[in-house]
Amino acid sequence: MRDILVTLLVFGGLPYVLKRPMYGGLMWVWISVMNPHTQGWGFATNFPFAYIIAVTTLVSLVKSREKNSFPLSPISLTLIVFVLWMNLTTPFAMFPNAAWNQYTKVMKIMLMTFVLMMVVHKREDIHKLIWVLVISLGFYGVKGGIFTIRSGGNDRVWGPVGTFIGDNNALALALIMTIPLMYYLMHDLRRRWMRHAMLAAMALSGLAALGSYSRGGLLAIIAMLLFMWSKSRHKMAGAAMLVLLVPLALLFMPDQWGARMDTIGEYQADQSAMGRINAWYMGFNMARDRFLGGGFATYEPLAFALYAPNPAAVHAAHSIYFQVLTEHGFGGLAIYLLLGLLTWRSAAIIVRRARGHAELDWAARLAAMIQASLIGFGVGGAFLSLLYWDVPYYLMAAVIATRAQVSLHLGPERRYARPKPLGRPHLDAAQTGPAKPEV
Structure with a gap:
């Protein structure tokens, strides 16, 4: 059926x-x-x-x-450079067959990201894009939250098998990124029961993220909630809600969940954590030795034998930052970090320019919530191999379209000159009359 x-x-x-x-x-x-x-x-x-x-x-x-038409923005142009860089690193990959297979998958995602940037223009299009993302990921949040309540938090929540978010840690990060987008949509819902339903979906998604037993997810949700609180217009009410709800959620989780979270500060004794650090050392050493990195799908025993402190501990990167460093070298890492910085800066510009304009309140709220999502991705992604997960790139498309809408309403952005130092004011000939000839 x-x-x-x-x-x-x-x-x-x-x-x-x-x-x-x-x-x-x-x-x-x-x-x-x-x-x-x-x-x-x-x-x-x-x-x-x-x-x-x-x-x-x-x-x-x-x-x-x-x-x-394709939007010529700093974000889109930097993404093109990143794609071109990946096209440069792939022919020199350490393991060509596996690299080309992964290359095909990644290029499909990038192609459709560019298509999305071309077709999403209007506010209604942006709104629909956010709704599709919320429905797509919120389905697993509501489902996982109910499962966590039913199991008393004793069973882990997993995502759909064979997808980017199939792993429990990846699903937690996806749900954490979705909560701010739900918060944005909630303010546009007209009926009270709809707003209450969205609030319940946010709570269930947060509970599902906890129920995934993801330690990186816990750090990501803390960072995301703190940022959302800092951007809230009602900080006292927001603080009271966090103080009330967060302890209740943590107390609901069983002792085994608390024991796993306690290992965050004892990573030296955790075999999984040490395996990730070993993979990070391997990626760093490979990038130092190979200017273009190892290419896609380079986490093979031979790579660890050549570059890892512990050749026997073969692991994936488990970090978006070390993943791009390992696969595309320091140049790829620089481009990727620039891409994130430009996305963040564009969102900040939207918030600043839309402030005080009632008709653009939606743009300011959306940009701030996308920033909250990116905070969650930046923190949680430090422990996950989600470099090519498509949702962050779709949020970039939303930022590009939203900034264009703001410029459409307020006019192009102007660069104001620095104020001149105080001194004798400069007067033109119209004010002073013709200049006197020198004697």
Whole structure:
């Protein structure tokens, strides 16, 4: 039944995709983030829905009469540079066969990210994109929160098998990034019961993140909540809510959860943590030796034998930062960090420019909540191999479109000159009259 439902939704939506490519971009986000076909048990599990949606969207983009030009923003241009850099590192990969297989997957994600940047323009498009992300990830948050309550927190919450967020740690990070987006949408819901439902979804998603037993997720949710509180207009009420709800959630979790979280400060005795550190040393040493890094899928015994302190402990990077360093060298790391910095700066500019303009209040709130999501990703991603997970790139597309909307309402951004030092004011000829000839 689930397989039939997903199939009907996809093929029923293709005519709308052909009419407007923006719907194709949203459908791609839904199928690639939520992976609804993984919730079935039949033919839909391996059916190429993503491929069909991508091809239909590209056809629609070519035949569309809308102005779907590529946005030339600092974020999009830096992402292009990052893609070009990956195209440069892949031919020199240590393990070519595995690298090219991963390269194909990553380039598909980047291609559709660029398509999304082209088709999402209006406020309504941005709003729909955030809704699709919230529904896609919030489904697992609500489901996981209910599971945590039912099991008393004794069983771990996992994501959909075979996806970016299938691992318990990755799912926790995904849910933490979703909570600020839920908070943004909640303010636009007109009915009280809808706002209460969204609040419940936020609470269940947070509980599911705790129920994943992810130590990195705990650090990420703390950083995200602190940032959201700092951006709140009602800091006293927000602080009271955090003081009331957070201890209740922590007290609900069983002793075994607390014992696992306690190992954060005792990483030397944790075999998993030491394995990650060993992989980080390997990546750093490889980047020092190979200017372009090791290429995609370089976590093989040979790489650890050459560069790791402990050659026998073969692990994935378990860090977005060391993953890009290992696979694409110091140059790739610099580009990726610049990409994150530019995204953060663009969101900050949106908040600053939209402040005081009631018609752009939505833009300021969205930009601030995307920053909260990025805080969670930046902290939690330090312990996860999620460099190519598509959601952060989709949020970049939302930031680009939102900044364009702000500029459309307020005019282009101006760079103000520095004030001149105090002194004798400069007067032009119109004020002083003709200059006197020198004697």
